[in-house]
Amino acid sequence: MIKSLNDLTRDEQHWLRQLANHNAKMLTTAMAARLKELGLSEQELGGTGISEAGKRLLLQGRRSR
Structure with missing residues (x-):
């Protein structure tokens, strides 16, 4: 499970x-x-998009700076 951007x-x-x-x-x-596979993106109309989990991970990374 991915808990922070540092896990990527x-x-x-x-x-x-x-x-x-x-x-x-x-x-x-x-x-x-x-x-x-990591749950950070999802298939959208027209291609791949960021998932809610991906958005949360990026927001969490910004807050911890």
Whole structure:
């Protein structure tokens, strides 16, 4: 279970932020599957989007700075 951004690799953190900013056009199939497996993304109309859990994780990371 992912409890903080530090539990993710740098690539996973990068792409999670890209999803949050609606800027993930180059997201690979493998990374999309990985983020979905972690519960941080979900399939949306038109592609992959950030899930509520992903949003919470990013907000938690901002608060702990």
